[in-house]
Amino acid sequence: MSVADVGDAGAVRGAGVSGDDGVANEPPKRRGRRPAGEDTRGAILTAARSQFAEKGYDATTLRGIARVAGVDARLVHHYFTSREELFVAAMNLPDVPQRLVGRILDGPPEQLGERLVRQFFGLWDAAPDRRQTIAGLISVATSGSDGATMFRHFLTDAVLRRLAAACELDDPELRASLVASQMMGAAMLRYSLGIEPLASADTEDLVALIGPTVQRYLTG
């Protein structure tokens, strides 16, 4: 699909600097088990994350991941049976539903929105490959494949319900889904689409701007 497709092998492995060659030849790639200490599984996960984020869920293939990881395609199969399994392993969210929601709800209710926005962006801005992760997540969510249903359930069950419980107005579910819409939209433009200046905006600026929105949705 994309233009640059072949040759982008990040060469986690392929660069094998075997000293015994003078001309530019393909590294003979000895077969069989490699010397110890190479984290193949980790390389596959990293490659998978970047591929899922970059090409989207559907367009990401096992072979493509293997190519990027500099690894035989069979290995992807060896470590992760299905693409879905690989996906959940790659996206492995730390403890988003548990600790995060707790930390958000804990505190003075009049700063709820502010806390929510700060924690949300703080989480994703932290590690560099979290950006990839969320871009991948958004891609699955909108892909229409089975993963979308998965994501929808996660969103309603693990997030929206707890958020709605913290809202004391009429229609708490609607309020909660509005909060989710603002946060998902912001995440989408910031991480997935990379729309400026939102993509580079300082976290605290976003807290100051979006916080009141969330606050109003939840507390009128």
Next chain:
Amino acid sequence: MSVADVGDAGAVRGAGVSGDDGVANEPPKRRGRRPAGEDTRGAILTAARSQFAEKGYDATTLRGIARVAGVDARLVHHYFTSREELFVAAMNLPDVPQRLVGRILDGPPEQLGERLVRQFFGLWDAAPDRRQTIAGLISVATSGSDGATMFRHFLTDAVLRRLAAACELDDPELRASLVASQMMGAAMLRYSLGIEPLASADTEDLVALIGPTVQRYLTG
């Protein structure tokens, strides 16, 4: 990917009730040009819209579209050269950038947010296949394929710039992108993910709830 995949041919064509058969045989499907009056091109477009919306951009294949349309795969090629061409034809936005933006900006500035939200949802809620259209659009936008760049340019050039021009605060671009984030997020949950109760909420309720958000982003 999805479970129900085969056999979903809406049979725009395939139902051929040729009378001259006793046993259950495939309709022989005479070759050559069919009787007049059948809008094959239109059938392909309809099928493409539903496929793009349902399976996402990447996962939608020419052959799949042809299957749903009850049409030979070659025809898709015959009428639309590339998948990209078919996509823009299927998504054929009426005049979103021109007239809509004009109608939004025209009026008292203190109701800007309200007008924007009302026009936005009014447009997409109107025709039934507009929902499919926007779901398809969101899918491309997040797919990471070439269409994503297309969409990003559309968003920044045709929408954000004009919106920013109507904002008189500091950082108008940031404000405009925040508005876009709220609207895209809402569209995503409402049309693409179908999260309740947002998906079924009355348009005017959304205007009352989201309007002030937009208004505050644009006017402080």
Next chain:
DNA sequence: GACTATTTTCATCGAATGATGAAAGCTGGT
């Protein structure tokens, strides 16, 4: 040092896809 388990490469299979050539049959104009 020998043996086993694990990791890795290679070689295929069947299915699906986009592309293209060529023939068959209908439509519409004359």
Next chain:
DNA sequence: ACCAGCTTTCATCATTCGATGAAAATAGTC
């Protein structure tokens, strides 16, 4: 009635994908 041209079907190619079996080569253990 006839013919040019458009619409449609069929047939086929080269790719790519996921899946799987089997062999090779190292690691870890004793």
